[in-house]
Amino acid sequence: MDTIRAIKGTQDILPVDVALWQQMEVVAQRILTLAGYREIRTPIFERTELFVRSIGTATDVVSKEMYSFTTQGNDDITLRPEATAGVVRAFIQNNLYASGDVQKLWYCGPMFRYERPQKGRQRQFHQLGLEALGSSDPRADVETIAIAIDILKTLGLGNLSVTINSVGRGDDRDRYRQALIDYLTPYRAELDKDSRDRLSRNPLRVLDSKDERTREIVAEAPKLVEYLSDTSKAHFDRVLSLLDNLDIAYAIDHKLVRGLDYYTHTAFEIQSNHLGAQNAVCGGGRYDGLVSELGGPETPAVGWAMGLERIAILLQQQQFVCPTQTDVYVISRGQVAEDVALAIAQQLRQAGLVTALDLSGGKFNKQFKRADRSGATWALVLGDEEVARHVVQAKQLQTGKQYEVTRTDLVAVLRGDLVPAG
Structure with missing residues (x-):
């Protein structure tokens, strides 16, 4: 089909x-x-x-x-x-x-x-x-x-x-329109087809013709300013x-x-x-x-x-550069961790952080590659172990530094209000 x-x-x-x-x-x-x-x-x-x-x-x-x-x-x-x-x-x-x-x-x-x-x-x-x-x-x-x-x-x-x-x-243009018609009429056969059509309907449009011969003719035409x-x-x-x-x-x-x-x-x-x-x-x-x-x-x-x-x-x-629009990219694997990751993503969005949640369910290394491509500042990683301990692994993607952050402190750390330990 x-x-x-x-x-x-x-x-x-x-x-x-x-x-x-x-x-x-x-x-x-x-x-x-x-x-x-x-x-x-x-x-x-x-x-x-x-x-x-x-x-x-x-x-x-x-x-x-x-x-x-x-x-x-x-x-x-x-x-x-x-x-x-x-x-x-x-x-x-x-x-x-x-x-x-x-x-x-x-x-x-x-x-x-x-x-x-x-x-x-x-x-x-x-x-x-x-x-x-x-x-x-x-x-x-x-x-x-x-x-x-x-x-x-x-x-x-x-x-x-x-x-x-x-x-x-209007009265200025009426006088000029007639002067332009009087000037262009002897050249009618040399004008391009569109300009010939415009000569009687809308002669002022002949002035912006792109045809080379018409432009040569128009170059010597009366100027509108002379009729103001x-x-x-x-x-x-x-x-x-x-x-x-x-x-x-x-x-x-x-x-x-x-x-x-x-x-x-x-x-x-x-x-x-x-x-x-x-x-x-x-x-x-x-x-x-x-x-x-x-x-x-x-x-x-x-x-x-x-x-x-x-x-x-x-x-x-001029090679416009799109500003980074993602603050946080959330990575998770395993059903329990994925459910918690969804809740964390919503929490961060409500706190004003632009947050992308990986929905692929793929391996961690593939999710990390997508996080790098996203342009995010932070990547958050959750597995079953992190969920059990109520922590998140937070990685600064530009520097590569990684911190373990409690869920209680997470928003403050991501906003820059709290320096993470380690």
Whole structure:
């Protein structure tokens, strides 16, 4: 009988890798909490209309990449391709705007897009993100960028670069969109197929084409910054000034427009040069019109999302070392000793010690080999003789020193509160 394999574009995160993922989550949670952000958890699937209205029908995400289906109740449902729309929906539905305070929210979880799987890009992938809803202040833009950099640097990532641009407001983009169409139309036959399709639907996406000839054509295209209103220019200039004040290095990329329709003003990416063509580990920007577009009050907002698969790849390349997670490894042989070993393991866990109990029933030498591989600090050994005398043989695995410890003193010795005799 054929074995059942994981669906293409999905992957198992095995125990050997989970410590790395947990480290990413712990670091992010600590830094986001320090910055006053609170976690929000939204459903993995939403009504399809939410993503059509927020992301835009002209985007590749909506037109090509969504996992959508009709339920038995004839509801059109989509597995979330990104989280911002769901967070905004929750913000509106639960009246989080009623207090008048800026809502600083973060999330972490799986997203789904039907794309060609490649390094750092899966069809089920995971994102960490934040959203700050209720402030139009350029400081909010820069604070979010600074928090992202703090998270990445705390994880130990280097070789990172920040690229930034302003995509202006709707009227700015309308003027620029027409100028871009006017410029690109004479070159239509020379553009790659995707760019020809985008020229009428979403011409700004032509700017980030990877096709060599299209990139040559785009290099001489008008720049969006030339079509910004005075208000949009002032916002962008203030963002750049604040980045300078924080000593955050950046490069302005006039072709950076991001892939979703809801962006306004600031758009940015944080990239790594170790990931090939798909080199962005974090991307985001401002989306001042999205809340009202989805039926809420006029609410400025800014946010970003990080791809955890891509960050995991970078950490693995930098030889991330999993911290030792086991304090004690309990070895036993013989039914009476095994029963006592189970009771001791529970006692140690209740005392706050990470304790692994060998359940193999194998020979002592094989159990000791597993204890060494576990990375534990201590190995406890129980046989019938130890049980009869109410003692445990405690071995420090790094030094090889072994002590006989009474069960009464065991927790104190393992915690380091009592020096064992011998």
